[in-house]
Amino acid sequence: MTKHKTGTREEWLGARLALLEAEKRLMRQSDELARQRQELPWVRIDKEYLLETEEGSASLADLFQGRSQLFVYHFMFGYGYRLTDERQGCTGCSLIADHFDCVIPHLNGRDITLVCESIAPLQEIQDYKQQMGWRFPWVSSLGSDFKYD
Secondary structure, three states, X not given: OOOOOOOXXXXXXHHHHHHHHHHHHHHHHHHHHHHHHHOOOOOOOOOOOEEEEOOEEEEHHXXXXXXXXXXXXXXXXXXXXXXXXXXXXXXXXXXXXXXXXXXXXXXXXXXXXXXXXXXXXXXXXXHHHHHHOOOOOEEEOOOOOOOXX
């Protein structure tokens, strides 16, 4: 059993208010970092990446599907992701991916295309995608420098 310090309501309130101030400082720092991240210069991508999709090979530009923005989620699913006898992806990535199908219409409505990318062979990606009941687009970057660049 975990041993916790016991105190009065006033001690708790004082400690909680001090913690709240620390949380607010951290949030302001996080907001400032996000602002700086958004101000990073954009870099033109001239390299021609080819990724494997359900429809065949596609360039990075093809993945935009006519929208102005592309959100690529790197799903950790490569060689050696076996938690049981069945091939499985990263458990954290899988939990996040469980929510992609329902968010895609909202992103599309804001001119954003979402696609997952992994270095695993496309057939293994498709097998896991089917096992999990997902419909979102998921591409293989196997044989491409995309993941590394």
